[in-house]
Amino acid sequence: MATQTLIYLFVGLSFALYIGIAIASRAGSTSEFYVAGGGVNPVVNGMATAADWMSAASFISMAGIIAFSGYDGSVYLMGWTGGYVLLALLLAPYLRKFGQFTVPDFIGTRYYSKAARVVAVICLIFISFTYIAGQMRGVGIVFSRFLDVPINLGVIIGMAIVFVYAVLGGMKGVTYTQVAQYCVLIFAYMVPAFFISFLVTGNPVPQLGLGSPVNDGSGLYVLQKLDLVLQDMGFAAYTSGEKSMIDVFCITLALMVGTAGLPHVIVRFFTVPKASDARKSAGWALVFIALLYTTAPAVGAFARLNFIDSVQDTDYAEAPAWFRNWESNDLIAWRDKNGDGKMQLGKGDPFQGAPLFAESTGPSGERVVSNEAADDNPNEVYVDRDIMVLANPEIANLPGWVIALVAAGGLAAALSTAAGLLLVISSSISHDLLKSTFRPQITEKGELLAARIAATAAIVVAGYLGIYPPGWVAQVVAFAFGLAAASLFPAIFMGIFSKRMNREGAIAGMVTGLSFTFLYIGWFKLWSPDSNVAANWLFGISPEGIGVIGMLLNFAVAIAVARFTSAPPKEIGWLVDKIRVPRA
Amino acid sequence: MSDNSPGASETDGTTSANESAYWSQNIRLLWTLMSIWFVVSFGAGILFRDFLDQFSIGGYPLGFWFAQQGSIYVFILLIVFYSIRMKRIERQYDLDD
Numbered sequence: 001m002a003t004q005t006l007i008y009l010f011v012g013l014s015f016a017l018y019i020g021i022a023i024a025s026r027a028g029s030t031s032e033f034y035v036a037g038g039g040v041n042p043v044v045n046g047m048a049t050a051a052d053w054m055s056a057a058s059f060i061s062m063a064g065i066i067a068f069s070g071y072d073g074s075v076y077l078m079g080w081t082g083g084y085v086l087l088a089l090l091l092a093p094y095l096r097k098f099g100q101f102t103v104p105d106f107i108g109t110r111y112y113s114k115a116a117r118v119v120a121v122i123c124l125i126f127i128s129f130t131y132i133a134g135q136m137r138g139v140g141i142v143f144s145r146f147l148d149v150p151i152n153l154g155v156i157i158g159m160a161i162v163f164v165y166a167v168l169g170g171m172k173g174v175t176y177t178q179v180a181q182y183c184v185l186i187f188a189y190m191v192p193a194f195f196i197s198f199l200v201t202g203n204p205v206p207q208l209g210l211g212s213p214v215n216d217g218s219g220l221y222v223l224q225k226l227d228l229v230l231q232d233m234g235f236a237a238y239t240s241g242e243k244s245m246i247d248v249f250c251i252t253l254a255l256m257v258g259t260a261g262l263p264h265v266i267v268r269f270f271t272v273p274k275a276s277d278a279r280k281s282a283g284w285a286l287v288f289i290a291l292l293y294t295t296a297p298a299v300g301a302f303a304r305l306n307f308i309d310s311v312q313d314t315d316y317a318e319a320p321a322w323f324r325n326w327e328s329n330d331l332i333a334w335r336d337k338n339g340d341g342k343m344q345l346g347k348g349d350p351f352q353g354a355p356l357f358a359e360s361t362g363p364s365g366e367r368v369v370s371n372e373a374a375d376d377n378p379n380e381v382y383v384d385r386d387i388m389v390l391a392n393p394e395i396a397n398l399p400g401w402v403i404a405l406v407a408a409g410g411l412a413a414a415l416s417t418a419a420g421l422l423l424v425i426s427s428s429i430s431h432d433l434l435k436s437t438f439r440p441q442i443t444e445k446g447e448l449l450a451a452r453i454a455a456t457a458a459i460v461v462a463g464y465l466g467i468y469p470p471g472w473v474a475q476v477v478a479f480a481f482g483l484a485a486a487s488l489f490p491a492i493f494m495g496i497f498s499k500r501m502n503r504e505g506a507i508a509g510m511v512t513g514l515s516f517t518f519l520y521i522g523w524f525k526l527w528s529p530d531s532n533v534a535a536n537w538l539f540g541i542s543p544e545g546i547g548v549i550g551m552l553l554n555f556a557v558a559i560a561v562a563r564f565t566s567a568p569p570k571e572i573g574w575l576v577d578k579i580r581v582p583r584a
Numbered sequence: 585m586s587d588n589s590p591g592a593s594e595t596d597g598t599t600s601a602n603e604s605a606y607w608s609q610n611i612r613l614l615w616t617l618m619s620i621w622f623v624v625s626f627g628a629g630i631l632f633r634d635f636l637d638q639f640s641i642g643g644y645p646l647g648f649w650f651a652q653q654g655s656i657y658v659f660i661l662l663i664v665f666y667s668i669r670m671k672r673i674e675r676q677y678d679l680d681d
Contacts, residue, residue: 066652074651078625081656085621088663089614093670097681207653211642221643239637239648249630256625274681276671283663290656297652577599580607582674582681 046284056138083259136466188409258481348377486550509558
């Protein structure tokens, strides 16, 4: 069967599966809509959490980012897994014991304040929309690259699918669909990884392959060879990295704490039956996540090696078929700076900015790029990092069904995360804003209807952001983690571990952490991007890592304010006692 | 955890001695496990990476291995250990769910 037919078949089957599951597990009550009735098995929930967590970025982009940044890519690997330790040990079991529906529920109740609840809702909505725009875009990209569907139509198809199972099924539908999506995405990620690891090292297990000798008779280990090759080409060694230590430290910590503070992740632990299940479930989630996260650095390294091997000093006329495929998809571009008809890789930009293709072809048959020249370096090839995963099966000469699998896997990753985010947005609107703040008299039926309307509206907004991505989306992923680290995490943490923390302290802390982080990231990423260089950063910490300082400010301000204002009422002490102990 | 002195919970008069003992044992365990969490990721993977890189595990420089593989495996072990250990502690204080 032709690869294209296989892709349609795989993607079509996976969509039918998701919708079938959603119809079988419709939500009938608010409890089912918000937290799947609180009866999800911890292993199942762990799997759903893994799919919820691993987004289009984890599936499509992460290996490529690591491939091009080597050691520096470790910040994502440690940052996006270490957060689960914080979740399992410090937050999840207590929040489950608290036993409500949303994160603002906890903050509003623990700090006996509607204002605190509303601040939490604002943080939550901002974090979640930043995140979701990227997911819808990811759906559109996979559609356009693999299915020859225009990006916008792809986004609309994605919206329709998510609409069916998130709006109908609520958390219950989403949970079981996410389990199916996890299976699809992990299978799709591992199969090409086994192949490519076997190809490069003779060992099919990628985690071991990355520590093995290369299969080319040189006797060099993979990482040794990569270091040598890259240094030859003028890059830093793969295993050494270029970021400063303090920046690596802060980015890793901000991502860990941010992960633990992300509402759509936290809320998954509200769906298991007991507090002890929340711990167990976080452990399972990390096992399922680690499978992909320990594979990604291997895929990145192998792909980089393969890419260099097949492109460096190759005649464009003899370039492999995938090279031209992805060139015609705008993800690769070549400008023959020295006019020798061969492609040379190296450090630096081949030209300025992302490629702007002219209609004409150059002397070797390549697509001409009209960008301004960047002739201070010998690099001639522009590569979009996403290729390292998307084109991996072609680069490694794998059969058509593997390519089809990768398309279905990328969609599963993007859709599962989008659905989880839509749910927390809709429940924060229907539950926290309507039911708990502005319209307490609403009936359960009315609340359920409001949740569905809010989810629908959120899908439309997300789709709009996916079709017309504001320039800032790619720039501000740092926002989601930085803000979660600087606002929600400290408030929840102190709410559990300090009985003295009061309303005034928590609100002052959240507002301080939020504004500081927002302004710092906004300044360097949006308002003054030219000044975004290490010399201007506070303590040498980049906007990606600044959430750590925001978090410390939050803690400091909250503790200071709480000291000089009155202690929380007695009932709050009892509440904290109650959530600290697992027994009901 | 810094502002959680064990004495704080006794002031409101509602926490039983049993629950306080349970909680302080939990806090001690958390300190131990969070220290390990810090040491394998921020210690071995970042702060002392250059030193550790002179050793290797297979073809991995050791610090690099901790940063891209080892820390993640230890994270899993930490959660599994905490989960099992807490269940035992909760039974011991008759506070399990």
